[in-house]
Amino acid sequence: MKLKTLCIYLSLVLFSCNSFIQTIYDDTTAKYNAYFIANETINEIEDDLQKNLIINYDSLIELSYIIDTNQVSNIKEKNSKSVEKLSILIQTHPESKYVYPSYALIGKSRLLNLDIRQAITTLKYVNSKSNSQEAKYMSLVYLMRAYTENNDYNAAVEVYKFLKNKPLNNNLKIEYYKNAYHLFKALNIQENILNSLFELEKISKKRNLTNKIYFAIGQIYLKEENYEAAKNYFLKCIKNNPNFEMEFYAKIYYAKSSNTLKENEILAYFKKLLRDKKNVDYLDRIYFELGNYYLFNNNYDKALENFSISIKKNQRNKALLFKSYLESAEIYYDKITNYELSKLYYDSAITNINREHKSYKEIKEKSNVLSELVKNLEIIRQNDSLIYLTTLAENELLKIINEKIEKNQKKSKKKSSTLNNRNIILDESKIILSRDEIGIWYFNNPTIISRGRDEFISKWGDRELEDNWRLLSKISFSEKEQKAEQETTDNILSEIAVEENDIDIIS
Incomplete structure (x- = not known):
C-alpha cells in the first residue's frame, strides 16, 4: 500500500514538473521566437514613421508619429510579418502568458495599418478576456x-x-502620456496638454523626446504670453543638444520670447543668427521673424522691408511665402491704408495655398472686394484729374500733355530695348536648366513658365489668344504701334471734358 501511494505521489510530482517545465518552455520559446521579433518589428515601424514625420514648428509640435494613409503601403509588409509571427505564437503556445500581450500587439499592428475597427475590436477583446494586468494595460x-x-x-x-493612476511600467507610461498629449492636442485642452508634458518631462530618458517636450512646453508658455517661462524652456532645449533644425527654431522662439530685452539686444541676436553660416538655408525664416518683431513694435516700414527680404530669400517654402505675403497685405490694408498694394499682396498670398486651406475663402473674398474698390478709386482719381485739367489755361494744359507724350515715348523706347536684350539672353540661355528643373513637368515649374512667357513676348509681343494669332496679331500689333506713334495733342485734348455738363457728370 505504501509503495502504491509512493508511486502515485512520484507520478504527480513528475507530472507537475513536466507541466511546469512545459510552461517555462512555452513562455521562453514564445517570447524569444515570436513575441520578441514581432515587437521589434513594430518598434522599427514606429521608428520609421517617426523619422518620416515633418515637424511643423509654426504650430504645437507632435511628440509621436502621425499615422498617415500615404505611409500605410510602405509599412504593410512589415506589419503583415509581425501579425503572422504573433498568430503562430497564439496557435502553437496557447497556454503561454504571452498570448494576450500578442493579441495586444496585433491590435497595435492593425492600428498602424489604419485598420481602426479591427484594431479596436482586438484591443477590447484583450481587455475583457485577459487575466494579465500587463496585457490589459497594454491594450x-x-x-x-x-x-x-x-x-x-x-x-x-x-x-x-x-x-x-494605474501602475504602468516606464515604457508603457511614456506611451500613455504621448497618446494623451496627442488626444488633448486634438481637443485643444491646454491644461491637460501641459500636464501630459510635465509628466513626460519627469520620466523621459531619450534626448530626442526630451527636447520635443521642452520645445512644446515653451510653445505653450509663449502662446500664453508667459515669456520668461517660455524663454527658459527654449533655452533648456538649446542646451540639450537637439538636432540642427530644432536648435534653429528653438533659437528663433527664444528670440520671440525675449520681450523683456532691449531692442538693440534683440536685433543683435537676430544679426548673430544671420551671420551664422549654418543658417544659410533659413535666412527667409529669420527675416520673416524680424518682420514679425517690427510688426509687434508697430514699426510697419521695417516690418514690410523684412517681409520683402524674406520673400526674396525664400527657397520654395510655400507656407512661409504665404505668411510673408499675408502679413504684408494686412499691414497695407489695416495700418497704411494702401488698398492697391494690399490687393496685390492678397493675390500673391492666395497663389501659395490651395483651396482647402481654412483661410482661402476669406482671403479670396477680401481680394475680390479690394479689386472692385481699387477700380472705383482709379475712376475717381481719373475723374479728379480730368476736372483739374479743365480748370487750367490752354498753354498750361498743352505743356502737361506734351510732357506726358514725351514721357510715354521714352518709356516705349526703353521697353523695346529691354525686349531686344532679353531676346538675346533667352536665345543663349533657354536650353540651360538647373538640376532642380530637370524632370519637372513644364506647368509645375513656375521658373520655366515665366521663362517661356518672356521668350514668347520678346518674339511675338503681348498678344491675345485667338485663331490665326500669328497673322492677325501681327497686323493688330503693327496697327497699335502706328496708333501709338500718331498720338497727338489733339487726341488727348478730345478726351478731356471741357463742357460744364461733362464736369457735372464726372463729379
Missing part, C-alpha cells in the same frame, strides 16, 4: 490612440481617466 494604452484616430474622443478620454 488600453493602444486603445486610447485607436479611439483618437477614430475621432471617438469621449471614449478616448474615458480610457485616459481609467488608466491615470
